[in-house]
Amino acid sequence: MSAPAISRREFLQVSAAGTAGLVLSFYLPLSAQDKPPVVTPNTWLKIDPSGDVSLWVARSEMGQGVRTSLAMMLAEELEADWARVRIVQAELNPKYGDQTTGGSSSVRQSWPMLRKAGAAAREMLRAAAAEKWQVPLSECTAREGAVVHAPSGRRLGYGALAAKAATMPILQDPPLKDAKDFRIVGTPVARVDGPRIVTGAAQYGLDFTVPGMLYAAIARPAVFGGRVKSFKADAAKRVTGVRDVVEVPRAELPIPFGGKRGGKGHQHFLWGGVAVVADSTWAAMQGRRALEIEWDEGPAALESTAGMRSAFQEAALRPGNVVRNNGDAPAVFERATRKVEAVYELPFLSHAPMEPPNCTALVRDGRCEVWGPIQNPSGVQAALKLALGVPDSAITIHITLLGGGFGRRLNVDFPVEAALISRAVNAPVKVVWTREDDLAHDYYREASYHRMRASLDDQGRVVAWWHHIIAPSTDAFYEGQVSPDDGGAEIAGRGMAAGTVPNFRLEFTHVPSAVSRGWWRAVDATFNTFVVQSFIDELAAAARKDPLALRRELIAPVGTAQPNPAGVDPARLRRVFEMAAAKSKWSSPLPQGHGRGIAGVFGWGSYVAYVAEVAVDSGAVRVERVVGAVDCGQVVNPDMVMAQVEGGIVFGLSAALKGEITVESGRVQQSNFNDYPVLRINEMPQVEVYILPSTDLPGGMGEPPVPAIAPAVTNAIFAATGKRVRQLPIRNMA
Amino acid sequence: MATFTLTVNGQRQTIEADPNMPLLWVVRDLLHLTGTKFGCGVALCGSCTVHLDGVAARSCVMPISRVGGKKITTIEGLSPDGGHPLQQAWLAEQVPQCGYCQAGMIMSAAALLASKSAPTDADIDEVLDQHICRCGTYQRIRRALHRAASRGKA
Numbered sequence: 008m009s010a011p012a013i014s015r016r017e018f019l020q021v022s023a024a025g026t027a028g029l030v031l032s033f034y035l036p037l038s039a040q041d042k043p044p045v046v047t048p049n050t051w052l053k054i055d056p057s058g059d060v061s062l063w064v065a066r067s068e069m070g071q072g073v074r075t076s077l078a079m080m081l082a083e084e085l086e087a088d089w090a091r092v093r094i095v096q097a098e099l100n101p102k103y104g105d106q107t108t109g110g111s112s113s114v115r116q117s118w119p120m121l122r123k124a125g126a127a128a129r130e131m132l133r134a135a136a137a138e139k140w141q142v143p144l145s146e147c148t149a150r151e152g153a154v155v156h157a158p159s160g161r162r163l164g165y166g167a168l169a170a171k172a173a174t175m176p177i178l179q180d181p182p183l184k185d186a187k188d189f190r191i192v193g194t195p196v197a198r199v200d201g202p203r204i205v206t207g208a209a210q211y212g213l214d215f216t217v218p219g220m221l222y223a224a225i226a227r228p229a230v231f232g233g234r235v236k237s238f239k240a241d242a243a244k245r246v247t248g249v250r251d252v253v254e255v256p257r258a259e260l261p262i263p264f265g266g267k268r269g270g271k272g273h274q275h276f277l278w279g280g281v282a283v284v285a286d287s288t289w290a291a292m293q294g295r296r297a298l299e300i301e302w303d304e305g306p307a308a309l310e311s312t313a314g315m316r317s318a319f320q321e322a323a324l325r326p327g328n329v330v331r332n333n334g335d336a337p338a339v340f341e342r343a344t345r346k347v348e349a350v351y352e353l354p355f356l357s358h359a360p361m362e363p364p365n366c367t368a369l370v371r372d373g374r375c376e377v378w379g380p381i382q383n384p385s386g387v388q389a390a391l392k393l394a395l396g397v398p399d400s401a402i403t404i405h406i407t408l409l410g411g412g413f414g415r416r417l418n419v420d421f422p423v424e425a426a427l428i429s430r431a432v433n434a435p436v437k438v439v440w441t442r443e444d445d446l447a448h449d450y451y452r453e454a455s456y457h458r459m460r461a462s463l464d465d466q467g468r469v470v471a472w473w474h475h476i477i478a479p480s481t482d483a484f485y486e487g488q489v490s491p492d493d494g495g496a497e498i499a500g501r502g503m504a505a506g507t508v509p510n511f512r513l514e515f516t517h518v519p520s521a522v523s524r525g526w527w528r529a530v531d532a533t534f535n536t537f538v539v540q541s542f543i544d545e546l547a548a549a550a551r552k553d554p555l556a557l558r559r560e561l562i563a564p565v566g567t568a569q570p571n572p573a574g575v576d577p578a579r580l581r582r583v584f585e586m587a588a589a590k591s592k593w594s595s596p597l598p599q600g601h602g603r604g605i606a607g608v609f610g611w612g613s614y615v616a617y618v619a620e621v622a623v624d625s626g627a628v629r630v631e632r633v634v635g636a637v638d639c640g641q642v643v644n645p646d647m648v649m650a651q652v653e654g655g656i657v658f659g660l661s662a663a664l665k666g667e668i669t670v671e672s673g674r675v676q677q678s679n680f681n682d683y684p685v686l687r688i689n690e691m692p693q694v695e696v697y698i699l700p701s702t703d704l705p706g707g708m709g710e711p712p713v714p715a716i717a718p719a720v721t722n723a724i725f726a727a728t729g730k731r732v733r734q735l736p737i738r739n740m741a
Numbered sequence: 742m743a744t745f746t747l748t749v750n751g752q753r754q755t756i757e758a759d760p761n762m763p764l765l766w767v768v769r770d771l772l773h774l775t776g777t778k779f780g781c782g783v784a785l786c787g788s789c790t791v792h793l794d795g796v797a798a799r800s801c802v803m804p805i806s807r808v809g810g811k812k813i814t815t816i817e818g819l820s821p822d823g824g825h826p827l828q829q830a831w832l833a834e835q836v837p838q839c840g841y842c843q844a845g846m847i848m849s850a851a852a853l854l855a856s857k858s859a860p861t862d863a864d865i866d867e868v869l870d871q872h873i874c875r876c877g878t879y880q881r882i883r884r885a886l887h888r889a890a891s892r893g894k895a
Contacts, residue, residue, distance in 0.1 A: 068839075069839050070837075070838030070839030070840070070876045071838070072838070195835075197832065197835055198835065198837070200837075200840065201831075201832050201835065201837060201840075202823060202832065204837045204840035204843055204844075205823060205827075205828040205831045205832060205837065205843060205844075205847060206776070206816065206817065206819075206820075206823040206828065207774070207775070207776020207777070207815065207816030207817045207844045208776065208817075209840055210775070211778075211841060213775070213778070213779060214769075214775035216773065222770070247742055247759055248759070287758075287762070287766055287770040287771065288766050288769070288770055288779075289759065289762045289763065289766040289770070290759070293759075293761075359875060360839075360841075360875055361778070361780050361786065361788060361839065361841040361842045361873065361874070361875050361876075362778070362780075362839075362841045363779070363780075408839070408840070409839060410778070410839050410840070410841030410842075411839045411841060411875045411876060412839075413875070439779075441782055442780065442781045442782060442783075442786075443782075646835055650835070650838055650876075650878075650881075653877050653878070653880055653881070654838055654876045654877035654878070655877070656877065657874075657875075657876075657877025657879065658875065658876075658877060661875075679781055679782075679783055679785060680781050680785040680786055680873060681783075681785055685873055685875065686877075686879075687869075687870045687872070687873060687879075688865065688866055688869045688870050688872070688874075688879040688882065688883070689866035689870040691879035691880055691883075693880070694880055
């Protein structure tokens with residue numbers, strides 16, 4: 008994946024900082040119609056006369072380390088003294104460009120523009136020093152917060168130079184540092200929020216307060232699409248501390264951007280329900296329990312996981328929409344003598360970030376201000392504009408720390424709830440969701456059903472690959488219709504078979520469902536990678552080949568390949584597999600009941616391969632060790648890459664070993680971590696991570712570590728027991 | 742509503758609250774000590790862990806009326822300056838990702854270290870498997886705990 012091209016109309020400019028220092032801005036046009044900069048352009052950095060440097064971070068911190076890594080890019084080119092850098096969280100402002108934190112995009116998109124901003128400021132500081140000293144610019148070196156003139160031994164700190172630097176010309180294409188000269192990028196800089204986290208001072212959405220703030224708990228319809236028919240609030244209003252009870256309407260919130268087909272946008276919505284507003288969270292929760300509500304459950308009350316499975320099975324008997332086709336897989340498969348067929352099934356999954364959804368809002372005098380753990384501030388603004396009928400200019404969005412995100416907070420429901428309730432009670436309001444609210448009203452990773460067919464030739468080569476995905480489409484949920492490449496847009500690349508197997512067919516069938524779906528860390532790759540990397544193992548077993556050897560064949564073209572649509576570099580993909588295999592001693596013997604499995608994935612500009620080692624005892628699966636190899640291009644912070652891999656493995660293992668959301672009578676059956684369990688410390692495997700050195704453009708690392716762990720584990724279970732896991736979560740193997 | 746006198750992080754405080762209000766919401770909403778987190782509300786995730794007379798307790802299921810005269814310690818009161826060996830070890834190992842569950846983890850780890858100066862992995866599991874971290878910091882938590890324990894011995 009290439010970095011976004013820098014438009015010629017982007018440019019840097021300096022704000023009127025006067026003697027106060029240097030404030031460098033970087034203007035990013037949002038579209039071709041966008042006007043040149045207005046009065047207050049966005050600001051990436053500020054240098055005070057004291058020498059303190061402030062760096063603005065315009066993405067949301069949810070544990071991926073973005074407040075540290077983005078600042079590192081700026082500081083690197085600025086040649087700042089990291090010890091004097093202060094991080095400022097940017098509010099929503101179109102001048103920062105895209106502020107959505109998703110798709111493992113923050114590092115990838117910020118890399119060119121933040122480096123450029125830092126470098127431009129550095130050049131202004133150098134120019135200021137050269138002019139002051141009346142020496143050639145080429146003799147002035149910027150380093151660690153100062154400019155040095157080596158021939159004369161003179162040195163001036165950035166603080167002393169800032170005011171003069173602000174009068175220097177701004178280079179629109181400043182020279183960027185060579186990777187070999189990086190002093191901050193590529194080093195394990197400690198995350199900037201660490202000290203506040205370990206002392207309890209870090210502020211998440213739930214911790215935010217404003218004077219006079221009230222707390223709200225909302226009774227939302229248990230059944231998807233349900234509505235309030237009538238309610239009685241008398242008992243709730245008698246609960247001590249309850250101030251008011253207001254209905255929150257169910258509402259459609261079509262946001263005019265973000266859609267695949269351009270212009271149509273995303274269909275978001277409000278769940279609706281009845282809100283109890285009180286002077287403490289506890290009082291709001293108690294008041295909610297006392298509500299008497301009659302619901303109109305609507306048609307979704309008939310929906311169930313069992314019914315959906317029947318619909319999947321029926322759909323698998325009919326052809327799907329052809330997403331991708333090379334050669335004639337059905338014909339080759341039909342006349343083949345060596346065939347492999349399998350069905351794979353995966354459940355709905357919930358995000359369950361540790362901080363439940365919440366948001367604080369104040370709507371007053373035609374203005375709206377919100378503070379919350381938000382991944383998608385521009386989407387929230389668009390939704391607030393619709394819900395409140397106020398212009399963008401009347402909406403201010405502050406982003407707190409996020410207690411996990413994983414895609415849940417790309418949705419806009421919780422801030423709009425807070426704003427509507429604030430308007431109704433004319434006071435600042437914090438809406439607090441419980442864990443039960445969260446698990447029952449999520450935007451779930453879609454359930455899916457996969458019919459796999461393949462055939463081998465005499466030499467055991469894969470000559471036909473036929474994959475039919477059946478699922479309630481997430482694209483259809485957000486966009487109101489199935490897109491032509493739904494469910495499998497990227498499978499061709501991620502799966503390795505497309506582009507290398509001469510006869511390849513990918514089909515997709517959308518099965519309607521009232522269950523809300525959404526982007527869950529790594530999205531469609533979570534199910535596609537499990538299925539494809541498992542089925543490759545099934546084919547290896549049928550061909551009596553080593554699973555790694557068959558992967559080598561499928562990475563390198565063996566037939567009438569066409570260029571891989573996902574932009575995979577086969578050499579990089581192969582390298583991570585080889586590294587994971589070597590570090591895990593892939594071919595070495597293991598004790599009875601133990602097994603090793605391999606799987607990999609690429610996407611978001613990065614490549615990840617795992618070898619998992621499992622022990623199966625009386626059918627119980629224990630993941631003992633995972634060896635990971637990563638190529639994410641230029642590494643910004645190696646310790647954070649490691650943390651993302653460790654964390655991605657835990658997230659993926661929680662899903663593989665435990666995760667399942669089921670639906671009965673149109674409502675989610677799970678309620679809390681007792682029936683939606685996740686991995687705990689006693690189940691943590693030993694994780695080793697190897698990062699391949701690279702000077703390619705930085706890749707994303709939020710999502711790539713998640714998808715390959717499930718198939719690595721189930722492939723290891725097969726190696727240990729001879730039993731193939733085709734349904735997640737993994738059950739007892741006995 | 743009833744009046745309660747509490748000792749929180751060494752300070753005596755008097756509050757008025759519903760006797761059933763869990764300690765979690767008393768410290769968060771009434772005393773504005775927000776380092777103690779809400780994660781599940783039913784003692785399944787450990788995010789709300791505080792100390793009562795030095796013993797780890799789940800504040801989300803502890804009605805304020807049952808706290809009595811026990812001394813309450815929250816993450817804000819674990820050390821005056823963030824210098825507790827566990828807080829330092831947590832930074833040295835760069836444990837936190839989002840950080841939301843970490844106060845609860847540290848409070849349980851501190852209670853463990855107070856009773857067992859050199860816990861084994863099994864000891865750690867026995868206490869911290871009552872906690873949940875969705876970011877997946879478990880491996881580093883283990884390392885940090887061992888680091889803090891070895892510092893205590895030296």
